[in-house]
Amino acid sequence: VLQEKKIIIIGCGAGGGTAAQFARKQNRKAKITIIEKGNFAQYSKCGLPYVISGDIKNFDNLIEFSKEWFNKSNINILSNTSVESIDKINKKIIVKNNNSITKKSYDSIIIASGSNPQIPPFENINKDELPKGFHFLRTIEDGKKILKEISNIKKATIIGAGLIGLEIADSLYKKGIEINIIEALPEILSKTIDKDISNTIQEKISKTINLFTNYLITRIEKKGRDYKLFIKNNATFEKITIDTDLVIIATGTYPEIKIAKEAGCEIGVTGGIIVDNKSQTSLNNIFAVGDCTEYLDFVTKKPISIGLGSIVVRQGIAAGINAAGGNYTLPEGFLQTCTSKFFGFELASVGPISNNLDKNEIISSKYEGLSLPNYYPGGKLIKIKLIIDKKTGYILAAQGIGDNISLRINTIACAILNRMNVEIFRKLETAYAPPLAPTLDVITIVSDIAYKKLKRIN
Numbered sequence: 362v363l364q365e366k367k368i369i370i371i372g373c374g375a376g377g378g379t380a381a382q383f384a385r386k387q388n389r390k391a392k393i394t395i396i397e398k399g400n401f402a403q404y405s406k407c408g409l410p411y412v413i414s415g416d417i418k419n420f421d422n423l424i425e426f427s428k429e430w431f432n433k434s435n436i437n438i439l440s441n442t443s444v445e446s447i448d449k450i451n452k453k454i455i456v457k458n459n460n461s462i463t464k465k466s467y468d469s470i471i472i473a474s475g476s477n478p479q480i481p482p483f484e485n486i487n488k489d490e491l492p493k494g495f496h497f498l499r500t501i502e503d504g505k506k507i508l509k510e511i512s513n514i515k516k517a518t519i520i521g522a523g524l525i526g527l528e529i530a531d532s533l534y535k536k537g538i539e540i541n542i543i544e545a546l547p548e549i550l551s552k553t554i555d556k557d558i559s560n561t562i563q564e565k566i567s568k569t570i571n572l573f574t575n576y577l578i579t580r581i582e583k584k585g586r587d588y589k590l591f592i593k594n595n596a597t598f599e600k601i602t603i604d605t606d607l608v609i610i611a612t613g614t615y616p617e618i619k620i621a622k623e624a625g626c627e628i629g630v631t632g633g634i635i636v637d638n639k640s641q642t643s644l645n646n647i648f649a650v651g652d653c654t655e656y657l658d659f660v661t662k663k664p665i666s667i668g669l670g671s672i673v674v675r676q677g678i679a680a681g682i683n684a685a686g687g688n689y690t691l692p693e694g695f696l697q698t699c700t701s702k703f704f705g706f707e708l709a710s711v712g713p714i715s716n717n718l719d720k721n722e723i724i725s726s727k728y729e730g731l732s733l734p735n736y737y738p739g740g741k742l743i744k745i746k747l748i749i750d751k752k753t754g755y756i757l758a759a760q761g762i763g764d765n766i767s768l769r770i771n772t773i774a775c776a777i778l779n780r781m782n783v784e785i786f787r788k789l790e791t792a793y794a795p796p797l798a799p800t801l802d803v804i805t806i807v808s809d810i811a812y813k814k815l816k817r818i819n
């Protein structure tokens with residue numbers, strides 16, 4: 362029997378919006394309300410760099426589900442309204458719109474409050490008042506400000522060489538802007554892929570842009586309309602000064618947990634709200650999804666919080682269905698399957714990077730081959746790495762760059778999820794036709810290499 366459950370969702374990003382849709386599909390009688398402090402309904406943050414580059418025409422194109430869409434689906438959406446706190450005893454949430462405070466009763470809550478941008482410790486800059494010309498790219502509002510400013514600039518600096526920093530750098534580069542990237546660690550993409558894979562990208566892009574790895578910004582000074590950034594190498598202490606017209610900070614985020622923490626939800630070591638594989642927090646009837654949460658790495662079973670839209674949406678499905686009275690269980694942890702494209706590189710990875718695994722317990726194999734049979738023109742080079750468990754031969758992780766790499770990595774994701782042994786996986790029968798794929802795909806060959814290494818040891 363369907364119950365007229367009152368479900369309140371805090372935040373209408375990918376997590377909150379997805380949860381609302383699946384709650385509605387599960388229970389047509391549920392009274393669903395989304396409360397969003399911003400002005401927009403559900404839009405894709407992931408698409409923001411491509412509006413800057415011009416590949417996507419307009420920020421409006423990023424809106425996936427409008428306020429009208431939610432209203433038509435009988436989901437009440439209150440924008441420009443924020444949730445101030447949760448009164449668990451009376452099962453009410455306290456809501457603020459302009460200056461008026463109201464209370465709304467609930468049967469279950471889904472917290473989908475997202476994350477906030479992290480700001481590096483600049484010596485002479487107040488974090489709460491970033492100077493004009495300094496930006497994040499997290500929202501449509503941020504994107505509009507950047508697009509307005511870049512129409513008459515020559516040089517831009519991106520702080521942080523993670524996936525998002527590099528996507529933004531590529532977008533600005535396509536606009537003809539000279540690019541500096543400053544990264545505090547010795548390697549780019551250090552949270553996503555291993556050094557031996559990222560090196561290929563690092564070498565190639567440093568010919569196109571000014572890439573400063575292992576550098577920290579020490580001071581920032583204004584010079585007329587522009588800025589001077591003083592940077593220092595962590596190893597050699599070499600000091601360099603960079604002139605720039607615009608700075609974009611892409612040094613990661615931290616989970617927005619204020620309301621959850623005050624309500625008594627357990628917070629994990631990464632700073633996110635701990636959720637289980639039903640997207641349930643430590644409190645009854647309170648679920649949480651998305652960038653504000655902490656969950657397990659499927660392979661290591663250690664807590665992580667990495668901010669991927671692909672994870673957020675899956676958590677949203679679970680929370681929506683479960684909050685509406687259904688029963689949906691996610692796998693015991695997330696694979697962190699991800700992909701990106703910048704400066705002509707396609708990149709994808711699944712599972713933990715080597716640094717997050719015990720080096721004594723793994724074997725890795727690498728292979729470089731073509732996307733098509735050697736005799737067929739147009740094949741492109743693919744570099745792929747596979748990591749397996751030394752004792753069992755289970756596939757744990759994979760990373761690569763090259764043609765259609767995300768689909769290849771997705772196949773390996775399937776093997777990891779099913780705890781497949783490399784001995785079986787190397788026998789996988791992949792599709793073959795000269796203009797599309799070789800008889801033995803790079804995923805098969807890299808698995809075979811790993812298997813042979815395993816046999817030599819055991």
Ligand SMILES: Cc1cc2nc3c(=O)[nH]c(=O)nc-3n(C[C@H](O)[C@H](O)[C@H](O)COP(=O)(O)OP(=O)(O)OC[C@H]3O[C@@H](n4cnc5c(N)ncnc54)[C@H](O)[C@@H]3O)c2cc1C
Pocket residue numbers: 371372373374375376377396397398399405406407408409410442443444445473474475476498499500525617620650651652653668669670671672673699700701
């Ligand atoms: C530029 C960029 C590119 C990206 N590219 C990719 C990609 O290619 N692939 C990928 O997997 N991921 C990507 N991501 C990450 C992905 O976009 C995020 O993981 C995802 O959007 C997070 O969704 P969310 O619902 O958890 O949080 P958000 O989208 O941040 O939504 C949270 C919402 O909650 C609202 N809120 C917060 N507190 C309150 C409150 N108290 N009351 C009311 N409302 C509140 C906020 O206003 C916000 O709208 C990218 C992110 C960015 C910024």
